[in-house]
Amino acid sequence: MAEDRRNERPARGGGRPSSGGRSGGAPSGRGASGGQGRSSRPVGKDSRPAGKDSRPSRTGERPDRRDDRRDDRKDARGSDRRDNSRGGDRPGRKNDWKRPVDKQESRTEAQARYDGPELPEEITGKELDRSITGQLKGLPEKLAARVARHLAAAGTLIDDDPETAYQHTLAARSRAPRLAVVREATGEAAYAAGHYAEALAELRAAKRMNGATEYLPIMADCHRALGHPEQALKLAKSPSVANFVPEAKAEMTLVEAGARRDMGQLDAALRTLELAPLMSKSRASWVVRLRYAYADTLEAAGRENDALMWFHRTHAIDSDEITDAADRAEALEKKQA
Template sequence: MAEDRRSQRPARDGARPDSRGGPSARRGAKPESRGGKPESRGGKPDARGGKPDSRGGPRRDGGRSGPDRRQREDWKRPREEQVPRTTDQAEYDGPPLPEEVTGQELDRAVINQLKGMPEKLAARVARHLAAAGMLIDEDPETAYRHTLAARARASRIAIVREAVGEAAYAAGHYAEALSELRAAKRMNGATAYLPMMADCHRALGHPEQSLKLAKSPSVANFAPEAKAEMTLVEAGARRDMGQLDAALRTLELAPLASKSRSSWVVRLRYAYADTLEAAGRESDALAWFHRTNAIDSDQLTDAADRAELLEKRMA
């Protein structure tokens, strides 16, 4: 089942539901507050619970100490005395940011969504999102950790939650991906996430939930590429449920004979050939593996090898 799901999963390259510049963030990590005591000079705590400074006035930081502040203080200590980072602190810090990543690599539409934040905070979030976008294909787990760092600073921004969902999906954290994509959808009402959400349900062993999403009214208005992604997931869910005939009917309604050589056509044809073989229709499967290979100039699939194996078996 896992092999089948990988072969029919929405593509992570050009087939992502959103193409605005890579992943996007999470829980706002509010710094702790510590109530201070009045000093002997008679200073009083301010309304925020801050400790007076040496002049009797309130502390300028309001008594708050966020993860960055705690880390700076920890760095002053000898290495052997430094306290290990907690899980929340490590998530907030995120992986090291490459010096060459500035955040300006993001699409303008993404940068615009961060403009309501303080400048330095927005810049840090943008850098984590840009780093995630650069790494999502070659190192999805690190990309995912970058998006968690962005989410810790900007959890109420849809593009950030979208990025966490996409990176979690790429890294195989399907429950987290589903949760984050749902959050993004609640924030911006976008339906482009539906194919990825449906595939998350498949990965979590809930193919019936995938079918429900596949029947969403908005799917009818999808662009051909996005519609193909949902078809692949729907057919895969039918196979997960042992419904090979239904899976074939689902794929036969797709534009298998399209003259386009786009990756989504390649993947539709491959899924159809694979399902034909699973259904015992080897001659038909062989023909469709050849038709897949004929347009698969980028060798996205192993259609040629599959055709060769079938020919040997049928000889």
């Protein structure tokens, strides 16, 4: 699953460098309701229109007899409906209702999320790219500054401490849930921290708001991690993938091939990778990872000689040693000796 996909996992933001805020995101669409509900309307004879009590009923009963029967029913219930409609034990009524313990705990958690981790003094928010800070200008000045600091802090931590980075983005989202840049940052941090369901939800929101498609490889990989490879394949076949830059296409290819492997379709995974530019002369990390994934799939399919060759080809361009291709090749050579 996700934890075993070191070199199949797409880079955050479609291969863009981590910056803490990055771009994109979406408003939450969450609203507040101030209505008191249907029971807030007074119930009883006092609420009837003037003059109605003076008219006899269709059965000929006098109004005072109806009132007597209403009083009898009230006594049988032991309380007046008017009291309940005006307060009583309804939630939210001041001094008449105590918040349940579980709700108190939820509020505490929500407050902690809103506060977020402590912000280092050296983080000012000016570390963010102008394209990101520009999206914060619609907020009040102090609020924009606080959100920017949380996004910047997340950017500095996302590689070394992704969980804390995620908590920073949650604090930013609590303050500005309707900004695209905030929702994207939250999704990317959640993905880095391994919170795949949360990452998928945030990136879906971002995509709805700004129409960006660069999140698709990460979203597809989230589906894989959640045990839904067929959903990953659907995203991999999205028409917009054809317009991706080579790096982003490679990211989606890695996820698509991984999804095929998840489904036990090794031959299909190999065909997917063979359509990618495996022989590119570039030494970019995405080429290294494509070659590594191909070699790894060849070995899984029992084609050890081919796998050995491709592990060597991977190592030849992996100057930054982002893979363990050299060790894998050595292990295969010992096995064949």
